[in-house]
Structures are given as C-alpha cells and as structure tokens.
Amino acid sequence: MASHRIVKWFRDYADDIEAVNIHYVLTAVDETPDWNNARTTRYMPLVGRSIRMKELRLPRSISDTQGRPSSRYALHYYFEVCQGGDLQYSPLYSEEVVTGSGDGPDNGVDQPDDERRGGASRLHLRGKA
Amino acid sequence: MNPGRISWLGGGVDSSQRWIAYSGGLEGPDLKLHYGFDGWQEPIQEVRMETVEPGFAVAEIDGLDGHVALDCVVGCGDDWDNNRGFDHRVWIGFDALDSHLHVSGVGAGALGIRSLGTAMASAGIVAGVSSWIDNRALDRVDLHAARLFPLVWVRPGDTSITEVKKRLATGAVGLKLHPTVDDYPADDPRLDQYLEVAARVGCPVACHSAPGDADPDHIRRLAERFPETPVILYHTYLGPEEGRLRALEHALEQPNLYLETSWCRWQMVRRLIDSAGADRILFGSDASIDGPSHYHRQPPNVEGSETYNDGLLALVRSLDHDTARKVMGDNARRLFNLNGESHG
Numbered sequence: 001m002a003s004h005r006i007v008k009w010f011r012d013y014a015d016d017i018e019a020v021n022i023h024y025v026l027t028a029v030d031e032t033p034d035w036n037n038a039r040t041t042r043y044m045p046l047v048g049r050s051i052r053m054k055e056l057r058l059p060r061s062i063s064d065t066q067g068r069p070s071s072r073y074a075l076h077y078y079f080e081v082c083q084g085g086d087l088q089y090s091p092l093y094s095e096e097v098v099t100g101s102g103d104g105p106d107n108g109v110d111q112p113d114d115e116r117r118g119g120a121s122r123l124h125l126r127g128k129a
Numbered sequence: 130m131n132p133g134r135i136s137w138l139g140g141g142v143d144s145s146q147r148w149i150a151y152s153g154g155l156e157g158p159d160l161k162l163h164y165g166f167d168g169w170q171e172p173i174q175e176v177r178m179e180t181v182e183p184g185f186a187v188a189e190i191d192g193l194d195g196h197v198a199l200d201c202v203v204g205c206g207d208d209w210d211n212n213r214g215f216d217h218r219v220w221i222g223f224d225a226l227d228s229h230l231h232v233s234g235v236g237a238g239a240l241g242i243r244s245l246g247t248a249m250a251s252a253g254i255v256a257g258v259s260s261w262i263d264n265r266a267l268d269r270v271d272l273h274a275a276r277l278f279p280l281v282w283v284r285p286g287d288t289s290i291t292e293v294k295k296r297l298a299t300g301a302v303g304l305k306l307h308p309t310v311d312d313y314p315a316d317d318p319r320l321d322q323y324l325e326v327a328a329r330v331g332c333p334v335a336c337h338s339a340p341g342d343a344d345p346d347h348i349r350r351l352a353e354r355f356p357e358t359p360v361i362l363y364h365t366y367l368g369p370e371e372g373r374l375r376a377l378e379h380a381l382e383q384p385n386l387y388l389e390t391s392w393c394r395w396q397m398v399r400r401l402i403d404s405a406g407a408d409r410i411l412f413g414s415d416a417s418i419d420g421p422s423h424y425h426r427q428p429p430n431v432e433g434s435e436t437y438n439d440g441l442l443a444l445v446r447s448l449d450h451d452t453a454r455k456v457m458g459d460n461a462r463r464l465f466n467l468n469g470e471s472h473g
Contacts, residue, residue: 016234016236018233018234018236018240018261018263018266019233019261019262019263019266021310041309041310042310042311042312043262043284043307043310043311043312045284045287046263057312082233082238082240083236083238084234084236084237084238084241085233085234085235085236085237085238085239085240085241085242085244086236086237086238086239086240086241087238087239087240
C-alpha cells in the first residue's frame, strides 16, 4: 500500500545521549491526539556523528471528523531522549500533513537543520522495550 | 554511602543456607542485620553480624523454614545501609535471574547502571540479561561487575552480521528484536540472516511482543522458520489479555517459543506456568525502566495493581520449589547457555 513519507531529524545536543525515540499520533485537523491508544513509537538511529533520522511511513489518508477519508490531517509528535540514563521529553509539535494524489509514495522531508532539542515538557509517556 | 551487597554465604541456593553475608562499607562492633521475612512481615528481627575481615561480615539466620524471601537492612550505630532507601532482598532456596533488563550506560539516571543495581538488590536479583537499543551503550558498562549478560540488539538492514558475530563471540548471550520501535514485522525475511547466526551459535532470540508489528502471530512465523532456535516472547504480549492468551496458544503449539513475564500480574504468570509448563516460562521485569524503585514502585507499576516484589512473593509462595527455581532463573540460565554461571 502506498504511503506518504515524512523524514524527521534530530541533532544530538550532548555527548551522553544514549537513545532518541519519536512518538507520534495522527488525527483529523484540529482533533486532540489520543496518546494512550493511538501512539506510535519509532527509534531514531544515528545516521551521522550526531545526526539522527527516521522516515515515517504515514497513510495517504485518514478519516476526518465526519468519517470521510481525507488526505489532509495532523501529525502530532515529540522526541523522547535518553541522556545519562534519564528520559527527557521535547515539547509537543503538531503540523499539518497534505498527501499527494498520485499512486506512488510521496515525500515530506524536513531538513537536518530543522533540529529538535529536548525540552521541559515532560509528558509522562513512555515506550517499554 | 554506596550500598553493600547481601547474599547467602557461599552463594549457595540450597535450602539449608543459613549464613548471610554483607560486603559493604559499614563496619564496627555494633554491626547488625535488621530483617523480616516475605516482605517485612512481623516479627521484625535483628541479629548481630560478625566481622570476618574488613568490609565483610556474616550472621546466622534461624527460622527460614516456611519462608521464601528475606528483606533486610544493615545497621551500625546510627548508620544504615538500606540500599539507598529501597532495602535489600535475598530469596530463600534459589538465586533469581531477571531475563529482561535494560541499562543505557554509566549515567546516573533511572536507566543507568547504578539505578539498575539498586533495583536488582531490592528484589534479590543476583544477575540478569540486558539489552539496549544502541549496542555501543553496553560497551561502556562493566557488565561482569554488574552481573549482566548482554544481548545484541538487531535492527534489520542496519546491524551488520559481522557485528552480531563479533558480539556473540565476546560475551553476548543472544539476540534482541524490537519490531515496534524499529519498524518492521517480526516475521520480516530480512531477519533470517541473523537467525541463521543464532542457530549456528546456539543462542536464543528475545523479541518484544505487542500489538502490531510485534504481534505473536508474526513471532510464531519467525519461530517456525528456525525450529531449533529458542524464541522468547518478551512481555508475553504487552497489551490486552486476548493477545496474551494468543501468545500462550502459540507457545503450546510451537515448541521453541518461550514466554517472558514482564508486566504480567502474578496470577497471569501462574496461569502461563500451569498451561505451558514450568520449563517454558522465564521471569523478567523490564527493569529498570522505572528507576531504582522498579520492583516496588508506588503506585504499583504492574498493570497499575501490584508491584513486582509483592507479586513475586505471591507467585513463589504458590509454586513448588523446583518450579520456582526454574521460572525465577534456571530456565534463563539453560536457554541462554549460562552453564550455571550467574555472576554470583
């Protein structure tokens, strides 16, 4: 099944970062994310000395608030950073996704300098390993 | 002060064990062991410890019969070694080995080695099998001192076969798969090259099990392709009970599937043992995801209703001695080829 691909980057801001995960939820535009039941967690591997990258494979459409398939939806995400044995959480980000109408995969690529740094927004959500 | 270590003298697991040893920083003529059985049940007792040599003292314990665990702290005058506030535990009759641990490195945080050591001591865990999402993190940890056996975290398409072979040849005891966070189905054909290495070496494969890519249906298909390789379902499905019971059904039908118990309530563990047999169930906890209090955190972290320490007491009390020994460590020793080695 064709997917809409979005690439997310993270730049390690310290030498003792031991892992970074991205947590995300998709919703209809203006809908509140259900982190407990709809969250997806992906590890962000290092692709350079301090650069991490993950390609998210998102659906071409999701149901809008009326239950109709929509190629316009919201991506909510944050980063979970393990630093020195402690988990830190970035602020929560939300962005609108508009997928293409063609049959093949399409792309939404942030640049590496769109870096996200760990923040003070501790969401008390976690992924067990 | 850094916590000392409490163990049965000689590291024995025989039911006749009576001498308890303390290796730690507290010393003096008033050195004493303050203890209670089976989760600090009354009566709380105290016995003087005899110093054998500096930093090493022993005490003889009476009244072990009918108990499964001893919880304790060591005191000397006004000073106490209470394992950073989490107390020490030793199990009576077996050395517990946790088959599912994580340590991220040498940092001071909840997932660091110091935190894990405190947690293990609080639950009477003498050794464990550990993994981390970035294999290099474990290279910085003195695993032998921490009594940990590492797994190689495999990410298909990213982890090289050369690295897997090298790590298995230098101390790693198995492979770790996490289809959920690494974004692949557990029966992904790209895994076959890694499973072939595991089959040749004779080591097991531990796989996160949960809804989605890590569903037990996928894991079973992987296990079917490598029937000689033990495949351990970590968590026995981290999700609703329907999936947990489906994992059990797969284990009943596929002999090389094993079930690990992290985040399962003790009655569920008992059900798994009764259904699949004692040889197929491995105690694990996912420590120290919840930090040094992982095994007895409040509010309870096992399905929000029980702590590991309380649940394990109830479980062990409900089992015969041989079954308890198998589930609480000997099955993991057998599967991971530890040959009796427990770093103990």
